[in-house]
Amino acid sequence: MNQFWGLDADPTAQGRIKGARPVAVLDIGSNSVRLVVYERLARSLTLLYNEKSSCALGRGLAQTGRLAYENIDRALTAIQRFALVAQLMKAGEVYILATSAVRDASNSKAFVDAVEATMNAKVEVLSGAAEAHFAALGVVAGIPDFTGIVGDLGGGSLELSSIVDGVDAVGETHELGVIRMQDDAGRSVARAREIARERLARSELLSCKPGGQFCAIGGTWRSMAKMHQVLRNYPLHMVQHYVTKAGDLAKLCDEIVDAATAGKAYPGSDHTSSSRRDLVPFGAAVLGEVLRAGKFDSVLFSAQGVREGYLYGLLPPEERALDPLLQGAEEISILRSRSPAHAEDLIRFTAGFLDAIQVKETAAEERLRKVACYLSDIGWRGHPDYRGEQSVDMVAYGALAGVDHPGRAFLAEALAVRYMGLKHKSISHELMELAGPAANMKARLLGATFRVAYPMSAAMPGVLQRTHFSLEGSRLRLHLPEDLAFLAGEHLAGRLDQLAGVAGIKSSEVVAK
Structure with missing residues (x-):
């Protein structure tokens, strides 16, 4: 008889992907x-x-x-x-x-x-080479378009590898892990910096092509990323896809090493867990020397590493080629929206609107628009007064992979407008600044399009695909089939007016015939 109650029962909840095997x-x-x-x-x-x-x-x-x-x-x-x-x-x-x-x-x-x-x-x-390989695959899994040098700092070693076009090569292992550095340097952070400089001088990767972007992986470096975010009042406190200038981070590394050498509390130490606090100065010593040796322009942090890279390597080629952001957004739509099929209608509906007003999208903009459509109905179970804030939180602070921080800000603004209207004040100015003015305007345009779509469709498929937009002179027209003419009321007309205003179009009209 099994000693654990209910162990043989199926524990899967309805909020899990059907048939998924952990x-x-x-x-x-x-x-x-x-x-x-x-x-x-x-x-x-x-x-x-x-x-x-x-x-x-x-x-x-x-x-x-x-x-x-x-x-x-x-x-x-x-x-x-x-x-x-x-x-x-x-x-x-x-x-x-x-x-x-x-x-x-x-x-x-x-x-x-x-x-x-x-x-x-x-x-x-894992050998050192295998560890470097899987760390690189972990970066590719979460940040598919990354090109540069990857460094995975553990307790015993530092693995370096290069990634170009999603393929890693030239893996290196260096005896620069934070615990090893503590031991080898007799817990002297100043000596640890010297050791790091000496050992990294043998790195071919850091000397062959200086410049570009360095991707940092590992718990100690993740702690440093969070410290850096707090110290600069950054609006997001997530490590994945956090980017900063290499010079700014190198300066923080020096400040941490100098403070620890002087026996003082280093900047941001009160924002570091007790298990990492003593290790951070040694991680800073290594990172500072890596950035100097490679003459990098910027640093990108990845929360995904060896574990995710190992699993990514188990996938067949056709699954590796999938977009993790689109797949993740589709799964959330399946689990949280009222009708996943409606998202597909919404993708076509928003594309038709952009075509009508002759707005061109880049591939990256089209990708984010599709993701926003998949996520546009995830808040319906919440209280009506808080659906917007809850949806924004799920998008801006959620665990989606394959999206950078400006992309998160774009998605958050689109959903904020969808739920709370164009005059909402739920997103901080600092968060909106991550996307930039042009992206914010497109997010508002997308959110306003959602506000036209949902009163017609009630989040169900089959209606939006029977409608279309046209731009005739300075008038935006929304065309309904004759049997849906009753939808052309004041509420829909008002939403269409708002959409036209965001698009810079003077007037609008709902047409049924």
């Missing part, structure tokens, strides 16, 4: 052990569960060559719990990835055997 990744790193369970193996990954335990397996490894037994015990205790979580969540597959500490330790076999027995799955000990 997949789990256990990531055994030098600093922490983390279990992540995803809803399913797909191009756009959705988190079901995420937990880490700071076990510091790499502590002292550079000096002894062995994993400390107390750290092994701590890791195995956490992994016992993770085995239960994977079982409770009915993960179909569990992939176990071990990195620097496990591959370098002389006594790792007994630890690996114990992990495999606990999890009932094989441990894959």
